[in-house]
Amino acid sequence: MLLEGKTAIVTGSIQGIGRAVLIEMVKNGADAIACGQRETPEFTELAADLRREYGRLVVPVYFDFSDKDGVKAAVSEIRKAGKPIDILANVAGMTIDAFFPMVTQEQLLTVFQINFFSQIAFTQYIVKLMLRNGKGSIVNFSSVTGIEGNPGQLAYGAAKAAWVAATKTMSAELGPKGIRVNAVAPGSIATAMTADLPEDVAAAQIAKSSLRRFGQPDEVAKTVVFLASDRASYITGQIVKIDGGL
């Protein structure tokens, strides 16, 4: 198992790719602090199932990335748990789609607040915990949209592009302290975020990929686990596209 004996924090773990990352981390032997916006019966059941099936610790922590005090309280809760933190997967994200001429400052601020600013603050707090161990691995979530752009997704794409620069900067600053920082950039992945796409848009996205299909959340999660693990011990500052060959 790639993550035996490690403790991982996964944000956005209630659904979609974050949920898949949480499951894959636990399957690979990690204890997990599973962060989500709010408790749901399905998630409570998932956490219990993971504990039962894999015998790992799965601790849910609920907070909203738009609430600065909530973020701080969550970190305080994580800190008080007293476990050394080895891995942080910054999966949480949301989108407000609008074309460039129509996007408002408020929309930009909202998307950046949740997808970038708050998560940088959260990561600053968690890095302090990692520094105590002199090692750690952070996997950020950019997106193919953040690298290539996508009509109608200016706010989301720009916030995800910010993670490219942040990942490279963080890796340069934290590498000497034994902390690796990488990012994944998923393409079209079959989640609730893509389920509502109009049929023609979905078909066009599939046609663009070499593999002619949407990716599955667990295909992203497996890459995240690899980057988080010691198997990737000489990999840092990289943005790994998981896009089926766009």
Add this chain to the structure above:
Amino acid sequence: MSNLEKYIEAFKTTFELGDESALPALKYQDIEAWDSVGHMALIAELEDAFDIMMDTDDIIDFSSFEIGKEIMAKYDVAL
């Protein structure tokens, strides 16, 4: 151990200092170990020592040994 001793110990541990005589004049980036990442490590050490959690603005303002004492007072840590 008094609060001041714990405060001094945090600096000595984080920056691996044997001698504490230079501490009262010590400022951020005066020594190689007190760089931006060393700064985060120092804050982590202080948070552990005093069971507090500092605000980002205070972390940024914590620019010297002496100013740090004033900031610690905001968290009811008398030095």
